Amino acid sequence: MYGNGSEEARTAAGQGTEASEARESRDLAERAKFGDTEAFGELIERHRKRAKGWAQRMTGDPHLADDIVQDALIRAFLHIGSLQDTSRFLPWLHKIVRNQANMRLRRGGPGRREKPFASFAAPTARDRVDWDDLDSVLHHLTRCAADAAKTDHDPERHLLRQELYETIHSVLHCLTRKERGIFEAYFFRQLSPDEIAALYRMTTGSVYTYIHRSRRKLRQEHIRVSLGLLPEKGENAMARRKLLELPEWPARDAVNLTFVDRIGHLLAALEDRRDLSELMGLSGFAFRMQISDKTTFADGIYMFDWRETLRTLMRELGYETTLLCGQLSDSPVPLLGAVERFPVVLPIEEAVLPTIRQSIDAGRPVLYFDTSAARPYVHEWSLIYGYDDEERTVRLTDAMRPDGKTVSYEEVADNPVRFLATFRRQPEREETAVRSETSAQTRLRAEAAIRSAVAHARNERAYRPMTVYLSYTSGLAAYDRWIRHLRAGPASPPNRYGMGQLAAVYAEAKKHAARYLRLVPLEGEAMRLTLLASEAYEQAAEAIGAVSAAVPFARAAEMLSPELCEKCAKLLETAKAFEAAATGYLEKAIGYFEKELRA
Known part of the structure; x- marks a missing residue:
């Protein structure tokens, strides 16, 4: 009786500890989601060992597992703002680790060797592959990989190949019809830019512009797919937009120091005029x-x-403040003396847009450091007070433009100084x-x-x-x-x-x-x-x-x-x-x- 009671007490204590750890992890994830880098660091320290265990079980190589975990943590940091349910942080992190491991294995992990396309079974009559249509080819290859996985002694590599084809198919749909046509002509049909220019009756320079733009969009879309950011089937995938109505802010209420001026305007928008x-x-x-x-x-x-x-x-x-801050890698950074302590970040839209949307949806403008302010200012603080997913733009204030201005999502992500702050009442x-x-x-x-x-x-x-x-x-x-x-x-x-x-x-x-x-x-x-x-x-x-x-x-x-x-x-x-x-x-x-x- 005494032993059973002691065992039950230990079990209850263990369950209590697990529940407490889960609450702490959820709270840390919530803070990290809103840009608290210290909370993210503590969160990772708690789960780094577990993440390495996942990677090592998939690869069988402890050194490769370290590399995978490092890549996964970078991606997790960049996209923590996209996590909808903070109580699901561990499954979300596991998915990122798995995706990174799969990517490494495709490149040639231990014992993995990709078969050439010719090794797939010949298409049957029911396949009806149109070899000039990329969609048809990818559909056929995906089906072949799935069929091979059922019979092969090592089905994992076939499933990995199937996932690769599905990913390619998914990301290509982010391009417009013309962008996709030019991209396929250049990368898959191996046509030269001059040949593509003649085909589409455009200049060669325009072709290079399309190719550059397509590369960027595909990179962004691949991140969305690999992190599961695309809407699931049945979800409402319609573009959203919202524009807040800021209170009047006449010149007599403004100060030249726009850091304080924007805070005053933001507080007025929260009905707390100071x-x-x-x-x-x-x-x-x-x-x-x-x-x-x-x-x-x-x-x-x-x-x-x-x-x-x-x-x-x-x-x-x-007010409580949540921050997203950083300095862009491989980019000249203005005011380096003030932002040198910021972490180096990548120009990825998903690292900033969820925070902007969430704050605007809650009726709160976002304090933003703008490096494209109208002259005579060179860079100043502003307020983001609207977004439009269809136009892919945000609306923000400008010290020299009373009606504000519009900036693209790409420009926000490319800002060499990343500084966004949102506020909510304590x-x-x-x-x-x-x-x-x-x-x-x-x-x-x-x-x-x-x-x-x-x-x-x-x-x-x-x-x-x-x-x-x-x-x-x-x-x-x-x-x-x-x-x-x-x-x-x-x-x-x-x-x-x-x-x-x-x-x-x-x-x-x-x-x-x-x-x-x-x-x-x-x-x-x-x-x-x-x-x-x-x-x-x-x-x-x-x-x-x-x-x-x-x-x-x-x-x-x-x-x-x-x-x-x-x-x-x-x-x-x-x-x-x-x-x-x-x-x-x-x-x-x-x-x-x-x-x-x-x-």
């Missing part, structure tokens, strides 16, 4: 300044930890709770923002890229760096375009710093000091604003005259003096915060 000075203050961008050590390039504006900054700000506002934060925060909560946030402002002002190297040839000066020291660029002389002239954008962005930022500090709910001497800081930031904003007026933000090639450079340098010296005074006032205000904590 004061932009509040967003600039809480995010820290009202108090930031960063200048490249090379010249007056505008890239210093973008040099911060995108992921952590966004997560922290949105968490403070009551479960414990009901809408009414978010809108009725206590004054104590608001004050704590304000104190944290003031501490952060002082820390940034005193930190000369707030952001350090890993790339050695990139370096930036931040805080009050950034003024000195900026001034040195202006006084470097004709041998090292400042960058005209960057100069205009830096002045426009930082003049506006200091205005929001002044306004934010006037809104914080402090009391007594701390409030008096904060108001003095606000006035000093106002003066700094005015001086940088004069620089912006002298060097307007517009793409221009003309050089800045020595006289204009000196004028701007003196204005920046004035701005620095006022901001240094503002920082001193805030440091004294922090002293009063500390006294209250000790009291």
Whole structure:
């Protein structure tokens, strides 16, 4: 009796552990599906050994199994967003491993040797093969492979061959009639591009374009087939589309720093309209300044930890953030100093589109980094607020186009910087709770923002890229760096375009710093000091604003005259003096915060 009871207890404990592990795996898969790379890494660590066991049983070769698992994990990472039921992660991963093993075996795994086509049985009368029709040929070969598998002593290789033919047949149907005709003529009938051009009455260059486009579409379709992403029979395979109606966002509500501007517009779309000075203050961008050590390039504006900054700000506002980020392989990556820590990714649509569709379907726009923004911007944050599967396009905002613009799925996948973020309200934060925060909560946030402002002002190297040839000066020291660029002389002239954008962005930022500090709910001497800081930031904003007026933000090639450079340098010296005074006032205000904590 005692032994049976103990055995039952162990069984129950084991079942409880399995249930707990299943829940944890499901939660990790859910997080990974929405772009959490840390969750995906933990998920894989749990199941890598099991995946290798699957691969080794199929191949009988532990070294080949390692390669298969590595390939399978890459594909799983790229397509985790396509997983519909996160409780089915293991069967989904098993299918990917099996497909990768099959692909390896086709290429010549241990003991596998493919038979030539001639070894298949001759077609019977019922086959009626049309050897000029690829569909007919593939249908015949598939049937032969299936029949051979029933009688052969090693049916697995015939089934693998059957799967290959079925895959070819499936992926070719993603091409239009003309694309398929040209593709078959070139790859199967071995016609030259010139011969195909004559056949279709088109230029040879157009033929090459069709072949390139077909290759790309087939590669994408093969990924869909191998991962089981095509709709099953009986499912609704109709193309979907949805377009969200964004709230009006007039110019008076916008800020030049589009990272914060788009977050404000996104929150307004979620019926959570926030004061932009509040967003600039809480995010820290009202108090930031960063200048490249090379010249007056505008890239210093973008040099911060995108992921952590966004997560922290949105968490403070009551939202959970999920990210898809990466840098494209074999592609020049802009703003490398900011995105160098992102994983290297491939230009595959399925890695981004499920996230876009899911967020838009839920009524939430997607924050997106756009490297094809209209001039004078070169790259900026935008909002994706619609998609159309039939047209294969997404709709997104553009700082210079009030009506937005359309970008193809291919362009989204080919973006050299992948940065998409979706948001949902924290479960414990009901809408009414978010809108009725206590004054104590608001004050704590304000104190944290003031501490952060002082820390940034005193930190000369707030952001350090890993790339050695990139370096930036931040805080009050950034003024000195900026001034040195202006006084470097004709041998090292400042960058005209960057100069205009830096002045426009930082003049506006200091205005929001002044306004934010006037809104914080402090009391007594701390409030008096904060108001003095606000006035000093106002003066700094005015001086940088004069620089912006002298060097307007517009793409221009003309050089800045020595006289204009000196004028701007003196204005920046004035701005620095006022901001240094503002920082001193805030440091004294922090002293009063500390006294209250000790009291």
